[in-house]
Amino acid sequence: MDARVVNRSPDVVSPGLLTRERIVARAGFNRWLVPPAALAIHLCIGMSYGLSVFWLPLSRALSVGKPAPATCPEMGLATALVTTTCDWRVSDLVLVFSIGIVMLGLSAALFGGWLERAGPRKAGLVAALAWGGGFLVGALGVYLHQLWLVWLGMGLIGGIGLGLGYISPVSTLVKWFPDRRGMATGMAIMGFGGGAMIGSPLADLLITHFKGPDSAGVWQTLALMGAGYLVVMLCGAFGYRVPPDGWQPEGWTSPAARNRMITSGHVHLSDAHRTPQFWLLWAMLCLNVSAGIGVLALASPMLQEIFGGALIGRPDIGFGQLDAGEKAQVAAIAAGFVGLLSLFNILGRFFWATLSDRIGRKATYATFFALGCVLYGAAPWAAGIGSKALFVLFFCVILSMYGGGFATIPAYLADVFGTRFVGAIHGRLLTAWSTAGVIGPLVVTAIRQAQVDAGVQGAALYGRTLLILAGFLAAGFVANLLVRPLAERWFMADAGAPSDTAAAGPSGSFGIGRGGLTPAAALAWAAVGLPILWGVWITFGKALILFR
Known part of the structure; x- marks a missing residue:
């Protein structure tokens, strides 16, 4: 047995309600x-x-x-705290x-x-x-x-x-x-x-x-x-x-035998980051998030500065020529744009991750990067011809893939490294998100400021920025192409638990077929579904201003 396998004996320190053994599902769950x-x-x-x-x-x-704000212009950060x-x-x-x-x-x-x-x-x-x-x-x-x-x-x-x-x-x-x-x-x-x-x-x-x-x-x-x-x-x-250990859906067989990108083994947490596959996936997530979060950081000013008066039916004037009242109208429309992007970010998480079950994780990420490159490259063209509809559509699709990248990566990790430590491996991979949260906004704001300092205005202001973000995705496409199945030496000889394809342990529907929509399940889904629908309604209402 692999010496690094986690001790699976009952936790004698924690209260019974919190032990892992206490939450193993029983028959009928x-x-x-x-x-x-x-x-x-x-x-x-x-x-x-x-x-x-x-x-x-x-x-x-x-x-x-109070009649005036309590501002302190010379206040340093230490004083502000x-x-x-x-x-x-x-x-x-x-x-x-x-x-x-x-x-x-x-x-x-x-x-x-x-x-x-x-x-x-x-x-x-x-x-x-x-x-x-x-x-x-x-x-x-x-x-x-x-x-x-x-x-x-x-x-x-x-x-x-x-x-x-x-x-x-x-x-x-x-x-x-x-x-x-x-x-x-x-x-x-x-x-x-x-x-x-x-x-x-x-x-x-x-x-x-x-x-x-x-x-x-x-x-x-x-x-x-x-x-x-x-x-x-x-x-x-x-x-x-x-x-339960070894459980699998009734009548299901693992696709590992017919898809080399899906493993039936398990890689130990301490080995995952030593593989090139981990760092390729890390780079893919970082590049996809850097591009998407860069757009989110500048979505509102980007729409306002590119289309200016065209957003309120005055295509003859640029953003800098608008008066205060007109700028307020344009800002409200841009807020609707941000809301629409957020909605596609959310829906893309479910759509793309679900699609990846059919076409595979590698093909899904290849789509993110290839289609993203095309759309980032085409966005300046749409801005140049003054097509607000195409510009908005392009970025809605881009943000859906940004969200889809987050949702698909856990399944990609499970395919490559197995399920035994996938939560912990996913946790380590999320350092790519923290890195992207710095890189994306920093790159796009720096490029934009350089363009502003050079006197660039209107549609040309963001052209270089979008092409550089397309370059991020092109690099991600190459990283995805390089992901290969892991060599056998990386897999644990005995994970202390059956593999996905093992027949040992209980099997059964656990909610497939007749047991799917029980009253308890319907109530649980309503409890989370109704707030989501309320949020979608509010967001969609704000986004409608784009089309008035």
Whole structure:
């Protein structure tokens, strides 16, 4: 037996409800109850994309009801962290998001191995305490006007919850759905994209409700949302179940025998990062995310500066010639564009990941990179001929593939490295996301500024930027081509658990056929589905302004 195999004896320290052995599904359990549990957690932590809704109200927290803002122009960062007399700057508040994304990558990488040993329920519990608790600490920081507490709560602690919450369902879902790996992970990771779609309008409503003559309404909103996230994520964590060792869907046979890109073995966590395949997949995710997140960072100004007055029926004037009222109209249309991109980002996570079950993960990523190159290259052409419809369409497809990359990569990892440690391997791979979160916005903003300094305006302003992003995807296409099946020497001789193709252990439907849509499953799906539909409705309503 491989000496590195994790000790699978019962955990005698943790409470019984949290042990991995306690959450092994019994006969009759419906596997379709697991995706809603994962969605419950991802819909909560996905609010990390919507934190910007708090920055403007917080930048005026001390000025509510006063004739002038409490600004301190000479204030340094060290002073900003502890001041109680000066309003915070938006630039200082935005760092909360950066801290959170960095902590997402670090915590996912550091605690992925522990997650595999402890099980998804324990990891989900810690994620709930960190994410919900981070909001509560942030609320205290806002109440006391201590920026360091906001950084600590919503950035550092919340970022740990982000990382653990993000990877907690991956290993569980690919084991429950070996026949539909892409679809299963796509459903969960779609929730992460949809978290802000629900959380942002909810936060707006709560801030408006709590706002008063002497309060911005933010600390109350953070406290209520933090408590709500804690409860919802705990429900998700306690909804997790893992299949019995060796379980496989009734009548299903592994495609490993007919597809060399899908393995029936398992690579140990300590070996995965030593393979060239891991770093090729790391590069693919980093390049795909860098290109997509670069567009998201500049989506609103890009549409405004390229089309200018054409957005409001005045194609004869550029953005710089618009008056204040016209710029406000153009900004509202650009906000609709951002909302539409977010919607395609979410839907793409499910669509592309599900499609990958049919055409394969390698072919799906090849599509992302090849089609992305074409669309990035064609976008300046669409801008040049003044076609807003084509320009918007191109970027909607691009953002769908950006989201699809996130959702497809866990299934790709399971195909290449096996399912035994896929959650932990996925956690380490997410450092590519943290890296891309720096590279993408940095590259596109630097290129844009260079163009502005050179006096470039209108459609030409972003042409070079888009071509460089197309170059990112071309490099990703090459990396994907180089991914090959792993050599036998990388696989564990005995993983301590049967492989995907093993016949040992229980088998059965666990929700296939007649057991699929039970009342419990319908209720669980309604609990997560109705908020998603509400978010889609709100987002679609805002996006309609593009077509008026």
